[in-house]
Amino acid sequence: MSEATTTRRQVLQAIPLLAGGLIARPLMARPVAAPSFPKGFMWGAATAGHQIEGNNINSDYWVLENLKPTMFPQRSGDACDSYHRYDDDIALLQSIGLNSYRFSVEWARIEPVQGFFSIAEIDYYKRVIEACRRRNIRPAVTFHHNVSPRWFAALGGWTSTEAPKLFGNYCDHVARALAGDIDIAFTINEPNVNEVVDWMPGGGKASRGRAAFASMSIAAAKAVGSDKFSALLFAPSASVTPQLLEAHHQAFAAIKAVRGDLPVGAALSVFDYQAVGPDSKFETARNEVLGAWIQASKKSGDFVGVQNYGRVMVDGNGPVSPTKPGPYPFEQYAPSLGNTVRLMHEATGKPIIVSENGIDTEDDSVRIQFIDAALTGLQRAMTDGVPVLGYFHWSLIDNFEWLQGFKPKFGLASVDLTTFKRTPKPSAFHLGSIAKNNRL
16 A cells, blocks of 8 residues: 655744744745646556457457456456547546546557558557547557467467567558657557566466466467467566567667657566565566666667556565555555656666556545655656656556456546446546646
8 A cells, every 4th residue: 555645735834923022923824836747748547459449359368368268257358348439538538637648559450460451440540549639638659568469479479589570560550650640659568577477476376377378378379270379468588578679679660760759668567676684686676677678778768668556575585475465466555656767767867758557446545645645756756857758547447457357446437347438536537637737
């Protein structure tokens, strides 16, 4: 849990004044306003195509979700039907008071069969971007958010040495069609996710989970008529990281070749690794999870996308389970955001965009406290000189959260999965008020 945020407006202590030898009555000073965020700061919320659009039938995850048996407790199915209701989502963003929207384009829709690029699906994403522009919402587009085409997975996915070339070719096609009308671009979402899993508490459980995933992948390979099938999440890190690094470089080059002035970077998963006891391995955790991607971001990155959800305590043996039981093997800890943006700017020298930050809770008052505490830490880092260009809350709406199905509640708005009605929570307007005032 995050620490409660301090009150934004503070009443200064009354100052006694001498008047004719008497102490005057205390005076109440005017509240001191918090410093504002920079002009042009991107205040947004984030989503991902597979998690909200629905019916992404040509994707690797659609295959995995529909196997019998499957590790997925629920199918993505219709998800939030954002494929048809994207304008509702963008209108919701505008009504809240945010000015930016981070969403992904789905490779499996755009290139459903290797070498065939769907004009109709590219035009669909053009309409999403146009809807953002009509409502003065700045589009921030992710080219890959966890999910790939089923044909790509059937070739071995990110384990294949052909993966960087295939991804770079896709990015070239998308950039030629869309780059002219977007504000920023993210190449790959959390390409270091497998190293992150390696350094989560409960390594034995993670290993058993990976064994189950491997069995499911064998079944998936049979389902698509291949002798191999690999999806990004839970793939062994050593088998995919070299290809992901090269894919990021090729994607960066492809997008910049189309539009050189478009800011491009990767969105990295950055937990706040903190030391516990003597001989802590927290620096080893940082290096193994982030080291290669820090170097990649120095070479191919106009900024670094930081995605932070909390902290992981590390002792001399490795990661330690949180003291407070919860649904995650890490602690949802709002002050970690300020710590991680400092770390990544110092390590890379690049500006930072908070590409994801949020909390899974059904108590929206806790979400409001989390937002205040996270933004307070972010602003302190900025006051100390860390250049931060924007903040994207995860997520705009409650959605499909992979192996947890629809149970987690990260959204600023809830979604009725029968009617698809969006209902904003108080936290949505709380964040929106901060965004409209551009200050805490």
